[in-house]
Amino acid sequence: MLEWLAAFGGTASGGVTRLLYSDTWIQAQQxxxxxxxxxxxxxxxDEVGNLFGRRIGVEEPESVILxxxxxxxxxxxxxxxxxxxxxxxxxAVQRLYEQYGPPKRxxxxxxxxxxxxxxxxxxxxxxxxxxxxxxxxxxxxIYDKDGISLKEAMEGAGFGAKPMPIERKKxxxxxxxxxxxxIVLERKKKSIGIVSHIVGQRRYTVHxxxxxxxxxxxxxSMRKDAMRLMAEWTVxxxxxxxxxxxSLVATVGKVTAKPNMPNVIAGEVECSLDARHxxxxxxxxxxxxxxxxxxxxxxxxxxxSTQRWMSIEPVKLDQAMMKSAARQAKHLGLSYETxxxxxxHDSQVFGGYCPTMLLFVPSRHGISHSPDEWTEPDDLEKGIxxxxxxxxxxxxx
Amino acid sequence: MLEWLAAFGGTASGGVTRLLYSDTWIQAQQxxxxxxxxxxxxxxxDEVGNLFGRRIGVEEPESVILxxxxxxxxxxxxxxxxxxxxxxxxxAVQRLYEQYGPPKRxxxxxxxxxxxxxxxxxxxxxxxxxxxxxxxxxxxxIYDKDGISLKEAMEGAGFGAKPMPIERKKxxxxxxxxxxxxIVLERKKKSIGIVSHIVGQRRYTVHxxxxxxxxxxxxxSMRKDAMRLMAEWTVxxxxxxxxxxxSLVATVGKVTAKPNMPNVIAGEVECSLDARHxxxxxxxxxxxxxxxxxxxxxxxxxxxSTQRWMSIEPVKLDQAMMKSAARQAKHLGLSYETxxxxxxHDSQVFGGYCPTMLLFVPSRHGISHSPDEWTEPDDLEKGIxxxxxxxxxxxxx
Numbered sequence: 001m002l003e004w005l006a007a008f009g010g011t012a013s014g015g016v017t018r019l020l021y022s023d024t025w026i027q028a029q030q031x032x033x034x035x036x037x038x039x040x041x042x043x044x045x046d047e048v049g050n051l052f053g054r055r056i057g058v059e060e061p062e063s064v065i066l067x068x069x070x071x072x073x074x075x076x077x078x079x080x081x082x083x084x085x086x087x088x089x090x091x092a093v094q095r096l097y098e099q100y101g102p103p104k105r106x107x108x109x110x111x112x113x114x115x116x117x118x119x120x121x122x123x124x125x126x127x128x129x130x131x132x133x134x135x136x137x138x139x140x141x142i143y144d145k146d147g148i149s150l151k152e153a154m155e156g157a158g159f160g161a162k163p164m165p166i167e168r169k170k171x172x173x174x175x176x177x178x179x180x181x182x183i184v185l186e187r188k189k190k191s192i193g194i195v196s197h198i199v200g201q202r203r204y205t206v207h208x209x210x211x212x213x214x215x216x217x218x219x220x221s222m223r224k225d226a227m228r229l230m231a232e233w234t235v236x237x238x239x240x241x242x243x244x245x246x247s248l249v250a251t252v253g254k255v256t257a258k259p260n261m262p263n264v265i266a267g268e269v270e271c272s273l274d275a276r277h278x279x280x281x282x283x284x285x286x287x288x289x290x291x292x293x294x295x296x297x298x299x300x301x302x303x304x305s306t307q308r309w310m311s312i313e314p315v316k317l318d319q320a321m322m323k324s325a326a327r328q329a330k331h332l333g334l335s336y337e338t339x340x341x342x343x344x345h346d347s348q349v350f351g352g353y354c355p356t357m358l359l360f361v362p363s364r365h366g367i368s369h370s371p372d373e374w375t376e377p378d379d380l381e382k383g384i385x386x387x388x389x390x391x392x393x394x395x396x397x
Numbered sequence: 398m399l400e401w402l403a404a405f406g407g408t409a410s411g412g413v414t415r416l417l418y419s420d421t422w423i424q425a426q427q428x429x430x431x432x433x434x435x436x437x438x439x440x441x442x443d444e445v446g447n448l449f450g451r452r453i454g455v456e457e458p459e460s461v462i463l464x465x466x467x468x469x470x471x472x473x474x475x476x477x478x479x480x481x482x483x484x485x486x487x488x489a490v491q492r493l494y495e496q497y498g499p500p501k502r503x504x505x506x507x508x509x510x511x512x513x514x515x516x517x518x519x520x521x522x523x524x525x526x527x528x529x530x531x532x533x534x535x536x537x538x539i540y541d542k543d544g545i546s547l548k549e550a551m552e553g554a555g556f557g558a559k560p561m562p563i564e565r566k567k568x569x570x571x572x573x574x575x576x577x578x579x580i581v582l583e584r585k586k587k588s589i590g591i592v593s594h595i596v597g598q599r600r601y602t603v604h605x606x607x608x609x610x611x612x613x614x615x616x617x618s619m620r621k622d623a624m625r626l627m628a629e630w631t632v633x634x635x636x637x638x639x640x641x642x643x644s645l646v647a648t649v650g651k652v653t654a655k656p657n658m659p660n661v662i663a664g665e666v667e668c669s670l671d672a673r674h675x676x677x678x679x680x681x682x683x684x685x686x687x688x689x690x691x692x693x694x695x696x697x698x699x700x701x702s703t704q705r706w707m708s709i710e711p712v713k714l715d716q717a718m719m720k721s722a723a724r725q726a727k728h729l730g731l732s733y734e735t736x737x738x739x740x741x742h743d744s745q746v747f748g749g750y751c752p753t754m755l756l757f758v759p760s761r762h763g764i765s766h767s768p769d770e771w772t773e774p775d776d777l778e779k780g781i782x783x784x785x786x787x788x789x790x791x792x793x794x
Contacts, residue, residue: 182614199613203659213763215648215671216596216739217579220639227649228635234628242617251612252624254657262600262651262669272659274612342613366610 001087002380005031006079015076015371016083019119020150021049021157028071032086032111039094041109047136048129049113049159055093057105057395065103065394066171066354067093067387068110069178070126070346074118078373080179084361084380086111088177092387096396103395105172115346119144119153127349136160173321174350175390177359177383179375181343183366191382192336193360194325197278198348199249199340200314202287204273208233209303212259212267224302227257227266233293233304237273240289247340248277248286273306278314278340312344315351317358321390325357328389334382343368359386398484399777402428403476412473412768413480416516417547418446418554425468429483429508436491438506444533445526446510446556452490454502454792462500462791463568463751464490464784465507466575467523467743471515475770477576481758481777483508485574489784493793500792502569512743516541516550524746533557570718571747572787574756574780576772578740580763588779589733590757591722594675595745596646596737597711599684601670605630606700609656609664621699624654624663630690630701634670637686644737645674645683670703675711675737709741712748714755718787722754725786731779740765756783 008031009016009024018025029051036043036053043053051071057063069085089109096103112126120142128134139150139160154160180186185193210224234252241250254272273290277283290306297304322338329336339360341348347358361383364374405428406413406421415422426448433440433450440450448468454460466482486506493500509523517539525531536548536557551557577583582590607621631649638647651669670687674680687703694701719735726733736757738745744755758780761771 180614181611183610183619184614184616187619201613213580214578214740214765215650216598216646216673216741217577217581217763218646218739219581220635220643220646222580222584225635225648227652228631231628231631231635231649234625235632238617238622238625238628246617249613249615249617251622251660251662252628253612253654253661253663254659255624255652255654257650257652260651263648263671264650265648266650274660276613342615343611344613366614368611 002079002083005083005087009073011076011371013076013371016073016079017075017077018071018073019075020072020114020125021153025072026157029111032071035090036109039090045159046129047160048125048154049157050126050130051111053090053109055097055103055107057107058102059104061106063105064108064169064171065105065173065175065391066108066110067175067391068112069176070112070115072114072116072118074116074369076371077369078371080373080375081181081368082115084179084375085177088380088384088387091384092391096388096391100392100396105395107391107395108171112346120150122150123344124346124349125150127346131349131353133349170354172354173394174347174354174356175387175394176345176347176357177361177387178345179368179373180360180363181366181368182363184339185337185360185362186364186366188337190335190337191362191379192329192334192386193339194322194329194336195317195341195347195358195360196322196338197317197340198315198345198351198358199276199278199342200280200283201310201312201344202275202283202308203310205307205309206233206271206273207305208269210267211265213265215263215265218265223265225265226269226302229297229302229304230255230269230271236293237289241275241286244286245277245282248275248282249342250275250286276342278316280314315348317347317351318355321355321357324393325359325386325390328386332385332389334386357390359383399476399480402480402484406470408473408768410473410768413470413476414472414474415468415470416472417469417511417522418550422469423554426508429468432487433506436487442556443526444557445522445551446554447523447527448508450487450506452494452500452504455499456501458503460502461505461566461568462502462570462572462788463505463507464572464788465509466573467509467512469511469513469515471513471766473768474766475768477770477772478578478765479512481576481772482574485777485781485784488781489788493785493788497789497793502792504788504792505568509743517547519547520741521743521746522547524743528746528750530746567751569751570791571744571751571753572784572791573742573744573754574758574784575742576765576770577757577760578763578765579760581736582734582757582759583761583763585734587732587734588759588776589726589731589783590736591719591726591733592714592738592744592755592757593719593735594714594737595712595742595748595755596673596675596739597677597680598707598709598741599672599680599705600707602704602706603630603668603670604702605666607664608662610662612660612662615662620662622662623666623699626694626699626701627652627666627668633690634686638672638683641683642674642679645672645679646739647672647683673739675713677711712745714744714748715752718752718754721790722756722783722787725783729782729786731783754787756780
């Protein structure tokens with residue numbers, strides 16, 4: 001089923017490109033709609049193109065358990081990220097129905113319109129719409145690289161123009177399974193990750209300014225070497241990150257030097273800093289360390305500036321649901337690990353809205369957002385079993 | 398006269414581009430030839446296009462004092478680098494003649510064909526030819542970026558094909574004045590630099606290999622971060638350079654990271670290292686420090702490779718001539734500083750061949766190889782006075 005879904009937007013390199021409201025995105029949602037209908041689910045799209053397949057509860061139809069993930073991908077992404085969560089929900093709900101009949105409470109399977117932010121400079125459009133974080137007005141002022149607004153693109157795909165009447169009633173719970181996109185489960189040889197937090201993210205652009213000079217004729221004592229300053233800053237900050245908290249991750253992934261010549265002292269260096277932790281106060285303390293270094297720089301006759309251009313708050317997921325997941329894993333005889341998600345997920349939007357559970361299955365070598373994304377079928381199956389158990393607890397008991 | 402010469406190859410940005418054997422190069426050499434003839438000098442080109450203007454000595458015509466610098470420039474270079482040395486020699490020789498008549502010993506003013514290595518991957522073609530470092534055979538196998546061989550280009554400019562009969566007799570001395578291309582004279586407020594050594598240069602390309610991974614989902618303890626490794630190496634090596642010897646300069650000027658994205662741990666980083674000192678043994682000891690770090694890297698599960706792609710030996714200039722220059726500066730009431738040249742010069746080729754003197758005048762802000770290259774006329778004049786004094790000592794006394 002994952003392979004079938006990956007064909008909508010399949011790329012030459014074996015990956016998938018399914019950007020929000022593109023033709024391949026529309027085809028994938030329409031194909032999923034047919035699958036849901038064939039399984040006897042009540043199917044509907046909401047105003048922004050989130051697709052729901054509903055199995056009505058026979059005792060408490062108003063109580064809705066929401067489960068699913070996102071249908072969009074990054075450019076030339078893999079076939080598991082997002083899609084696996086939708087497929088797992090479809091299979092779990094179908095198996096439960098075949099085994100136990102209709103649920104007591106309603107289950108909504110959702111194929112969320114957008115999570116990745118690959119087409120528009122905005123992430124979580126699907127879950128953000130459901131939870132009320134975004135509204136239609138915002139869609140007018142966000143553009144893709146071709147200058148098409150989110151609103152235009154949405155209307156082009158047949159959504160948005162005429163809001164359909166739909167109650168925005170809070171679900172009793174949201175449950176998502178997803179590939180880990182990390183190496184922890186693989187390294188620790190565990191089958192299931194139970195996510196306790198989704199990290200907060202802060203991203204910075206850092207600019208170091210020294211003086212460009214001849215590499216041969218400028219004595220070390222007369223230099224204002226921006227490359228050296230950047231190196232000192234990198235060593236200092238990453239070491240501080242390790243000392244501050246073992247769950248803090250900090251990355252300097254991008255660097256550009258000017259004039260970037262072997263025989264010229266770099267006058268300017270710009271680099272990125274990405275810091276993530278599940279506790280904002282740790283990110284605050286880390287930010288203090290950046291300021292500490294800035295003070296130190298002034299004493300050396302150079303300047304640096306740090307611009308924070310992204311700040312996403314961390315989310316703590318529902319503890320009762322985590323405990324339930326741990327019981328479920330033990331019951332099924334599956335090894336598990338409590339994890340912090342270092343990547344963003346729809347669950348972080350739902351996490352602030354309703355009780356939310358996020359489960360991971362291993363990612364081979366931690367690779368994601370790549371045609372090389374892979375999870376063994378056995379591991380995919382274990383994720384579905386976990387989801388079945390949880391949906392049973394939430395909707396059948 | 399410098400402005401006049403800069404017009405041959407003048408660029409839109411106010412700089413000069415005069416690559417070896419180009420039309421503008423030919424025009425500049427021919428124009429200089431006419432100036433030399435107008436001053437009553439015996440003029441000739443050698444096989445490779447070095448231009449000589451001779452003032453015959455009346456007592457020891459066989460003893461030749463050679464003075465001058467190079468006529469070629471880098472792309473969009475300045476009007477002082479090289480050209481000033483030729484102009485200064487012309488003016489000094491002319492003034493001496495006007496004041497004292499013909500010299501006892503012969504003075505040859507030379508406008509050297511090539512020093513910069515801007516067109517062909519070869520430097521010091523002019524001085525290298527005179528001193529026997531290069532021969533015509535080598536010219537066949539060196540190509541510019543358009544695939545034209547040095548031999549073809551030389552023949553196209555009217556040289557090389559028919560070696561003219563010229564005795565390659567060692568001059569008694571070579572004297573060159575040049576702009577410093579550094580900030581030492583300016584910072585120390587000195588008029589004249591007396592060069593004691595021209596540094597040896599070693600250049601390396603250094604490659605760090607770690608593992609590219611997700612910046613959010615990879616704990617610090619599981620990372621193989623090539624950017625961090627590069628930063629640690631840079632801090633370590635530049636600190637070691639300072640500790641090793643105050644005259645050692647080391648520069649990491651160029652860096653490239655892969656995939657160079659803010660939210661991905663860099664799997665590979667490549668950077669440059671440029672190290673210079675006037676004593677080879679110091680450069681050897683510095684190289685040992687690189688090896689020390691390589692050992693350290695292995696213990697961290699990453700790899701690095703260091704490729705040395707340039708190695709130029711240092712040159713010590715003539716001490717008696719340095720002392721003479723110091724006396725001359727005192728005599729003229731000019732402030733001076735004994736300097737090590739961190740840049741390469743024709744004097745380093747002559748330095749291993751005959752007694753050689755290299756004098757510097759200040760460069761504003763140390764800028765060279767740029768249209769912004771500038772030396773105050775007063776400072777240019779002081780350089781000419783020093784040269785007059787030295788040529789008087791060498792050729793008239």
